[in-house]
Amino acid sequence: MTVLEQTTRARAAALALAGATRAAKDAGLHAMADALNEAGTAVLEANAADVARAEAAGTSAALVDRLRLTPDRVAGMVDGLRQVAALPDPVGDVVRGWTNPDGVQVRQLRVPFGVVGIIYEARPNVTADAAGLCLKSGNASLLRGSSSAAESNRAVVDALRAGLVEAGLPADAVQLVPGPRAVTDELMAARGQVDVLIPRGGAGLIEHVVRHAQVPVIETGVGNCHLVVDASADPAMALEILLNAKVQRPSVCNAVETLLVHADAAATFLPLALPALAAAGVTVHGDARVATYGDVVPATEEDWGTEYLSLDLAAAVVDDLDAALAHVRRWSTGHSETIVTGSQRSAARFTAEVDAAAVLVNASSRFVDGGELGFGAEIGISTQKLHARGPMGLAEMTSTKYVVTGSGQTRR
Amino acid sequence: MTVLEQTTRARAAALALAGATRAAKDAGLHAMADALNEAGTAVLEANAADVARAEAAGTSAALVDRLRLTPDRVAGMVDGLRQVAALPDPVGDVVRGWTNPDGVQVRQLRVPFGVVGIIYEARPNVTADAAGLCLKSGNASLLRGSSSAAESNRAVVDALRAGLVEAGLPADAVQLVPGPRAVTDELMAARGQVDVLIPRGGAGLIEHVVRHAQVPVIETGVGNCHLVVDASADPAMALEILLNAKVQRPSVCNAVETLLVHADAAATFLPLALPALAAAGVTVHGDARVATYGDVVPATEEDWGTEYLSLDLAAAVVDDLDAALAHVRRWSTGHSETIVTGSQRSAARFTAEVDAAAVLVNASSRFVDGGELGFGAEIGISTQKLHARGPMGLAEMTSTKYVVTGSGQTRR
Incomplete structure (x- = not known):
C-alpha cells in the first residue's frame, strides 16, 4: 500500500473516530488490550526475530535492550491501554463559551486533530502506547516505527487492529507504515493528509523531522x-x-x-x-x-x-x-x-x-512528566513553544473548533 | 544589518519585554501611537513615493489601493495601538494550577513566545497593527513587509521605535527586516532565533512560508x-x-x-x-x-x-x-x-x-473575526490545527511555561 493509500484510509477512519463516544473508544481500548494480551506469544516470537537480527548485525547492547520485549513489557503495554481507557475523554470539552450581545452563542470545543503520524525508534512499546493515546483522543494513528523493530511492531499492530474490529471500530484507525526510508519522507511531506507529526526518539531523529517536514510537527524531548x-x-x-x-x-x-x-x-x-x-x-x-x-x-x-x-x-x-x-x-x-x-x-x-x-x-x-504532573499518560514532552509546551497529555492531542449558533443573525 | 544581527537584537529586546509590566507595555503602546500620530505627514509622504513607484510599474488598482495610506488610515493605525493598550495583558495569566499530594505546587503560566516574525504583503497598516499586538503580548517583532511598501513601512517603524525609546523600552523590540527576497528565506530558516512566523497575505505567500520555513509557522487565513x-x-x-x-x-x-x-x-x-x-x-x-x-x-x-x-x-x-x-x-x-x-x-x-x-x-x-468574537484585536485567523485555530487574539500570541515549586521534594 502507498503512503497516500494509507493516509486516505486513515482520514476515513478519523472521521468515524471523531464521532465516536467515549464509551465506544474505551471499549476499543479494552478490546485492543485483550487482543494484545492474547497475542502475547506471537508478539514475543516476532520480537525474538527482531532481536536476533539486531544482534547478528552487531547492534549495541543498549539498543538491543530497548528493542527487546519480555512478558513483563508486553503486560505493561496491555495495562497501559487499560489505563488510557480510564482517563477522561478530552474530545467535546468546552474550552470557552459565551453569548454575544446579539444572542449569537459561541463555544470553543476540543476536537481531534484527525490523523497523527508518530515517527519513532526502536522501542516496540511505543507502538501500543501511541496507538492508545491517539485512539482515546479521537485520532487515527500512522505508526512509523524503526525497521529494526519491524516484526515486533507488525505483531503488535495486528493485535491492536483485531481488537478494534472486535469492538466495531475501523481497523484503519491504527496503521503501521512500513517500507524503506523514503516512506518517512513521504509521510513528512503529506500536508493535508496528515494533520500532525510527533517524532519520538533521539535528537538526530527529531531534528531531521523538524527540519524537513511540511506537515506541522510537535517537537519532543531533548533535555539538556x-x-x-x-x-x-x-x-x-x-x-x-x-x-x-x-x-x-x-x-x-x-x-x-x-x-x-x-x-x-x-x-x-x-x-x-x-x-x-x-x-x-x-x-x-x-x-x-x-x-x-x-x-x-x-x-x-x-x-x-x-x-x-x-x-x-x-x-x-x-x-x-x-x-x-x-x-x-x-x-x-x-x-x-x-x-x-x-x-x-x-x-x-x-x-x-x-x-x-x-x-x-x-x-x-x-x-516534569505527564504521570507525575497528573495527566495520567503522556505522548511526550514538548520543547517547542507552539501548541503544547511541556508534558503532553490527551488534551494536548486535540485541536479546537468554534461552534457559532444563531437564529438568523448577520453582521452590521 | 544581517538577519542574524537583527534576530540577536530582537532576542535581547524580547528578554526585556518578557519582564516588562503591563503598565510599561501600555505606556510603550501609547508612546508609539503618539509618535506615529506626530509622524503622520512623513508617513504619508513616504507612502506617496511607494504609490507613485507602484503606479509607474503598472501595479493593479486593487493592489495600489491596499498600499495607499490616507490621513484616516493613519489615524486608524494610531487608534489601533491605543485599543491594544486597553486590552488585558495575557502574560502571567495562570492557565492551570494545582498542588500535588507531596506538596509540590504546579502552575502553568502564559509567557511570550519571544521573537515573532511577520511576513506580509502590501498593506502598510499591518506594520503598526502587528507591532502593537506583538508588544502587548511581550514579543519582539521582526516585520518583513513587501518591497512595494518599503518607504511607508520604514516611516511607520521609525516612528514606532522612537515611541518605544520615549517610553524607556528597547527600540529593537520592533524591527523592519528590509532587503532582497533571500532575506525572507533567511528569516524562514532562523530556527532557534525566531520563535514563530506568521505569514499574512494571499494564498501563495502563505503556502510558500508553510512549505519552506524551518521556524514554526502559524498558518492564517485562506477561506474557501x-x-x-x-x-x-x-x-x-x-x-x-x-x-x-x-x-x-x-x-x-x-x-x-x-x-x-x-x-x-x-x-x-x-x-x-x-x-x-x-x-x-x-x-x-x-x-x-x-x-x-x-x-x-x-x-x-x-x-x-x-x-x-x-x-x-x-x-x-x-x-x-x-x-x-x-x-x-x-x-x-x-x-x-x-x-x-x-x-x-x-x-x-x-x-x-x-x-x-x-x-x-x-x-x-x-x-468569525477576533473583533466580533470579543477578542478586541486579532493578528489573523488561523486555519491550522496546532496551537491556535480560528481568530487569534493576544492569548494566542503566547506560549506557556510550567513553574514547579517545592521545598526539597524528590521523585520516588
Missing part, C-alpha cells in the same frame, strides 16, 4: 537540563535534589545534565557533592574551579552542550546568578531547568527569566 | 467558505445570511464563496436567491441544476476550489446533507463553514462532521 545551586541554597536539600535528578533514572530527558554552583556556595557544597556523586557512580566533567574541590574529568565546551543520558554530569562554578542565567540561556534546550535557593528574589528571577517548558524551584526536575 | 441551505431552512433567513456573508465585505477571508442548496429546498430558495444576488451585483457560477432556476455562468471544477474574494459565488444543488458534507470535505480550506437549517439533527451532524476552525448554524460567517 541544568541545576543551579544558589548562594543561599540549603546544601543538604541541593544534594538530595541533585542526586535524585541525576541518578534516579539517568537515561530520560528530564534528568539533570549540568550542575552550576554559585561561587559563594562552592566551598560548602562541592566538598559534599563530589564524593556523593562519585559514590553514586557519577562521572563529573568539571571546570577548573570545580576541579579544586576534587577529582573530575576536565570539562570541554562540548560538555556544556551534551545531553549525556548517562551517569555523567557537567559541572561549573559561576560567579553569580547572572552568570548562571547566561549559561542556561546559552545551553538550555528549553526542557526543565532547576534552581535550589533560599532566596525569594533568586527564585523569582530564575522562574521569570529562564525560557523553558518547565522551571523548578527546590524540587527535582524528574517531576 | 461554504454556506449550506438545508431542506428545512427558513428561506428568508437563509437569504439574509447568504447576502450578508457574500456581499457585506467580499474581499475578506470569512466571506462565503460557495452556496450548496439541498435539492428539496432548491425550488423554493433559488428563485428567491438568484434575483437577490443579481441585484446585489453578485455573479453566480452555478452547476446545471442551479441554471434551471435562472441565468448563471456555468461552474467548472475550478470554481469549487476558488476563494474569489470578490462579488462571485459558486453554487450547486446537492441531493442531501451527505452530499453537502462530502462537497465541503473535498473543497473546504477549514476556515468557516455555515449551515442554515431548521433541523436539530442536521445542525448537530454539520457541527460534528465539518472539520473547520469555525462551524456556524443560522448565523453569518462574517462573525
Whole structure:
C-alpha cells in the first residue's frame, strides 16, 4: 500500500473516530488490550526475530535492550491501554463559551486533530502506547516505527487492529507504515493528509523531522537540563535534589545534565557533592574551579552542550546568578531547568527569566512528566513553544473548533 | 544589518519585554501611537513615493489601493495601538494550577513566545497593527513587509521605535527586516532565533512560508467558505445570511464563496436567491441544476476550489446533507463553514462532521473575526490545527511555561 493509500484510509477512519463516544473508544481500548494480551506469544516470537537480527548485525547492547520485549513489557503495554481507557475523554470539552450581545452563542470545543503520524525508534512499546493515546483522543494513528523493530511492531499492530474490529471500530484507525526510508519522507511531506507529526526518539531523529517536514510537527524531548545551586541554597536539600535528578533514572530527558554552583556556595557544597556523586557512580566533567574541590574529568565546551543520558554530569562554578542565567540561556534546550535557593528574589528571577517548558524551584526536575504532573499518560514532552509546551497529555492531542449558533443573525 | 544581527537584537529586546509590566507595555503602546500620530505627514509622504513607484510599474488598482495610506488610515493605525493598550495583558495569566499530594505546587503560566516574525504583503497598516499586538503580548517583532511598501513601512517603524525609546523600552523590540527576497528565506530558516512566523497575505505567500520555513509557522487565513441551505431552512433567513456573508465585505477571508442548496429546498430558495444576488451585483457560477432556476455562468471544477474574494459565488444543488458534507470535505480550506437549517439533527451532524476552525448554524460567517468574537484585536485567523485555530487574539500570541515549586521534594 502507498503512503497516500494509507493516509486516505486513515482520514476515513478519523472521521468515524471523531464521532465516536467515549464509551465506544474505551471499549476499543479494552478490546485492543485483550487482543494484545492474547497475542502475547506471537508478539514475543516476532520480537525474538527482531532481536536476533539486531544482534547478528552487531547492534549495541543498549539498543538491543530497548528493542527487546519480555512478558513483563508486553503486560505493561496491555495495562497501559487499560489505563488510557480510564482517563477522561478530552474530545467535546468546552474550552470557552459565551453569548454575544446579539444572542449569537459561541463555544470553543476540543476536537481531534484527525490523523497523527508518530515517527519513532526502536522501542516496540511505543507502538501500543501511541496507538492508545491517539485512539482515546479521537485520532487515527500512522505508526512509523524503526525497521529494526519491524516484526515486533507488525505483531503488535495486528493485535491492536483485531481488537478494534472486535469492538466495531475501523481497523484503519491504527496503521503501521512500513517500507524503506523514503516512506518517512513521504509521510513528512503529506500536508493535508496528515494533520500532525510527533517524532519520538533521539535528537538526530527529531531534528531531521523538524527540519524537513511540511506537515506541522510537535517537537519532543531533548533535555539538556541544568541545576543551579544558589548562594543561599540549603546544601543538604541541593544534594538530595541533585542526586535524585541525576541518578534516579539517568537515561530520560528530564534528568539533570549540568550542575552550576554559585561561587559563594562552592566551598560548602562541592566538598559534599563530589564524593556523593562519585559514590553514586557519577562521572563529573568539571571546570577548573570545580576541579579544586576534587577529582573530575576536565570539562570541554562540548560538555556544556551534551545531553549525556548517562551517569555523567557537567559541572561549573559561576560567579553569580547572572552568570548562571547566561549559561542556561546559552545551553538550555528549553526542557526543565532547576534552581535550589533560599532566596525569594533568586527564585523569582530564575522562574521569570529562564525560557523553558518547565522551571523548578527546590524540587527535582524528574517531576516534569505527564504521570507525575497528573495527566495520567503522556505522548511526550514538548520543547517547542507552539501548541503544547511541556508534558503532553490527551488534551494536548486535540485541536479546537468554534461552534457559532444563531437564529438568523448577520453582521452590521 | 544581517538577519542574524537583527534576530540577536530582537532576542535581547524580547528578554526585556518578557519582564516588562503591563503598565510599561501600555505606556510603550501609547508612546508609539503618539509618535506615529506626530509622524503622520512623513508617513504619508513616504507612502506617496511607494504609490507613485507602484503606479509607474503598472501595479493593479486593487493592489495600489491596499498600499495607499490616507490621513484616516493613519489615524486608524494610531487608534489601533491605543485599543491594544486597553486590552488585558495575557502574560502571567495562570492557565492551570494545582498542588500535588507531596506538596509540590504546579502552575502553568502564559509567557511570550519571544521573537515573532511577520511576513506580509502590501498593506502598510499591518506594520503598526502587528507591532502593537506583538508588544502587548511581550514579543519582539521582526516585520518583513513587501518591497512595494518599503518607504511607508520604514516611516511607520521609525516612528514606532522612537515611541518605544520615549517610553524607556528597547527600540529593537520592533524591527523592519528590509532587503532582497533571500532575506525572507533567511528569516524562514532562523530556527532557534525566531520563535514563530506568521505569514499574512494571499494564498501563495502563505503556502510558500508553510512549505519552506524551518521556524514554526502559524498558518492564517485562506477561506474557501461554504454556506449550506438545508431542506428545512427558513428561506428568508437563509437569504439574509447568504447576502450578508457574500456581499457585506467580499474581499475578506470569512466571506462565503460557495452556496450548496439541498435539492428539496432548491425550488423554493433559488428563485428567491438568484434575483437577490443579481441585484446585489453578485455573479453566480452555478452547476446545471442551479441554471434551471435562472441565468448563471456555468461552474467548472475550478470554481469549487476558488476563494474569489470578490462579488462571485459558486453554487450547486446537492441531493442531501451527505452530499453537502462530502462537497465541503473535498473543497473546504477549514476556515468557516455555515449551515442554515431548521433541523436539530442536521445542525448537530454539520457541527460534528465539518472539520473547520469555525462551524456556524443560522448565523453569518462574517462573525468569525477576533473583533466580533470579543477578542478586541486579532493578528489573523488561523486555519491550522496546532496551537491556535480560528481568530487569534493576544492569548494566542503566547506560549506557556510550567513553574514547579517545592521545598526539597524528590521523585520516588
